[in-house]
Amino acid sequence: MRPARPTPPAHVRAQAPDFDSAHFRRSLGCFATGVTVVTTHAAPGSTESSPFVGITASSFNSVSLAPPLVLWSLDLQANCLPLFHGGSHYVINVLAEHQLDICERFAYAEGDRFAATPYRLSASGVPIIEGALAWFECHNRSRYEEGDHVIFVGEVERCGWSEGGAPLIYQGGRFGTMGPLPGKGTGLGQDR
Ligand SMILES: Cc1cc2nc3c(=O)[nH]c(=O)nc-3n(C[C@H](O)[C@H](O)[C@H](O)COP(=O)(O)O)c2cc1C
Numbered sequence: 001m002r003p004a005r006p007t008p009p010a011h012v013r014a015q016a017p018d019f020d021s022a023h024f025r026r027s028l029g030c031f032a033t034g035v036t037v038v039t040t041h042a043a044p045g046s047t048e049s050s051p052f053v054g055i056t057a058s059s060f061n062s063v064s065l066a067p068p069l070v071l072w073s074l075d076l077q078a079n080c081l082p083l084f085h086g087g088s089h090y091v092i093n094v095l096a097e098h099q100l101d102i103c104e105r106f107a108y109a110e111g112d113r114f115a116a117t118p119y120r121l122s123a124s125g126v127p128i129i130e131g132a133l134a135w136f137e138c139h140n141r142s143r144y145e146e147g148d149h150v151i152f153v154g155e156v157e158r159c160g161w162s163e164g165g166a167p168l169i170y171q172g173g174r175f176g177t178m179g180p181l182p183g184k185g186t187g188l189g190q191d192r
Helices: 021-028 081-086 100-108
Strands: 036-041 052-057 061-064 069-075 089-094 119-121 127-129 134-146 149-161 169-171 174-176
Touching: 036 069, 036 081, 036 100, 036 127, 052 069, 052 081, 052 100, 069 081, 069 134, 081 149, 089 127, 089 149, 127 134
Parallel strands: none
Antiparallel strands: 036 052, 036 089, 061 069, 069 149, 089 134, 119 127, 134 149, 169 174
């Protein structure tokens, strides 16, 4: 049986931060993340150089196993926001350690970010990047505007992974990769 949900406390406002944004960024940077590229369709009939758009995002995380839900967040200033907001599906591609060039392309490049990026299409016709460590094809289930970002919650319709690859890791503004500590963990998320 599910435990009863606790009653939320009476609403109180947060105090104003006692730090500046550089301090906040430095603190956040201590948290190591993977790196993803989230892809979707460009607007039909648009003058975009590619039929797809994609963006590098490290804000990906899991939300729920049943139903299978994940989240990521997108800056309100991002050019591609209306496309992700209005589209029915997107694919979250988890980058492997050898895909730093793809990470940088989808963060900074002007023009067609897909021209030099090998990909195949998902069932909903959205790019799955070849060589990605894992991919999640999501129905665009819900969106929550919070502060200067929109949190997207995706319902995963299909997903997959590559055996034996290592992830691209982002921490403190630098990129790296990882290996398991000897003798620690059972792997494949069974520790959670
Ligand atoms: C490692 C890394 C992680 C990033 N993560 C995010 C993220 O989670 N959300 C976001 O909105 N932008 C993130 N960015 C910045 C976007 O990739 C970048 O601003 C984006 O490509 C701009 O897209 P646009 O051309 O549609 O405006 C990240 C950039 C890097 C290098």
